[in-house]
Amino acid sequence: MHALRFERFGGPEVLSVGEVADPVAGDGMAVVAVNAASVNPSDVMVVSGGVEGITLPRIPGRDFAGVVLEGPDAWVGAEVWGTGGDVGSRLDGSHAERIALPVSALARKPGTLDFAEAATVGVNFVVGWLGAIETAELAPGETIAVFGVSGGVGGAVAQIARATGAQRIVGIAPHAPAVGTPAAEVIDEFVPFDVDTDVPAEIRRITGGRGADVVYDAVGGVTTPSAVASLAHRGRLVVISAIGTSTAEIDLRDFYHRDLRMLGADSRKLDVTAFAERLKRISPYFERGQFRPLPIAQTFDLAHGPEAYRAVAEKKVRGRVVIQP
Structure with a gap:
């Protein structure tokens, strides 16, 4: 099969498309023909060497959607989707014509999504769900503020919050989500993150002085002080990233007097x-x-996979980038 691979760390220029051995469905394994696989910023980070524990050479790529070619009879021919923290890093990934997975990792793709659409879901929605629902335990009737709402994870969090009963959703980003996008349609208020805006003050104004019960910070680092200051009493802050800086200064007395939690x-x-x-x-x-x-x-074909990575690395496009092998 053909696959996108890298043998040293670096930018998109270290990626090349070549012929590799077809994966085999051994005991407890299945082989999936990849119809579509998105390129996430975390994939770019893997290729650049920014993630620990990567052994080379490696086929990158986390998210995918496709059809089961080999495995248990009940699964052969099934349309599936998937992703994983180990896919494309400790295991060969989805930016190839085929991928081998444990049978336990097979999940049927929703019939409402085509393969390209399904390939954009994995990292963004699972990370959003993990942080908002499992970690912060966002409850119906609560207010959530989403830093980075115009991005993949932030946009997914806004949808998750609306579907699970959040009372008010405030989106924060340098630019508002594009009109007509799912995030733009579910947020109640938008606050620009720029030098002219006091974001915590705006969130307090929107919430009648309370602040947000949950702040989901999909950016982190440069946004952390504002995120902490935006919390209501006993509020919960979820951090999944650190952009610009890996450290942040907060007022600890204010933090414990307000019974805050950072997760x-x-x-x-x-x-x-x-x-x-x-x-x-x-x-x-x-x-x-x-x-x-x-x-x-x-969208790109596999032969132009390095260009797909370059589009994500250089932030040339607003929206998801998908490889269709």
Whole structure:
């Protein structure tokens, strides 16, 4: 089969498309023909060497959607989707014509999504679900503020919050989500993150002085002080990233006097089977139309895989980038 591979760390220029051996469905394994696989910023980070524990050479790529070619009879021919913290890093990934997975990692793709749409879901919605629902325990009737709402994870969090009963959703980003996108349609208020805006003051104004019960910070680092200051009494902050700086200064007396909680959520700790379990929980929301796939900005064939990575690395497009082997 053909696959995108890298033998040293670096930018998109270290990626090349070549012929590699077809994966084999050994005991407890299945082989999936990859119809579509998105390129995430975390994939770019893997290739650049920014993730620990990567052995080379490696086929990158986390998210995928395709058809089971080999495995148990009950699964052969099934349309599936998946992703994993180990896929594309400790295991060969989805930016190839085929991928081998444990049978326990197979999850049926919602019929409401085509392959390209399904390939945009994995990382963004599972990370969003992990942080908002499992970690912060966002409850119906609560207010959530989402830093990075215009991005993949932030946009997914906004949809998750709306579908699970959040009373008010405030989106924060340098630019508002594009009109007509799922995130733009579910947020109640938008606050620009720029030098002219006091974000915590705006969130307090919107919430009648309370602040947000949950702040989901999909950016982190440069946004952390504002995120902490935006919390209501006994509020919960979820951090999944650190952009610009890996440290942040907060007022500890203010932090404990307001009974605040700061929580980390690291999807890399979840393997492909653990991701599949969560995709099965998320799938009914897509079937009912409560979740919508993220907008696709550009598609590439496998031969132009390095260009797909370059588009993501250089942030040339607003929306998801998908490889269709």
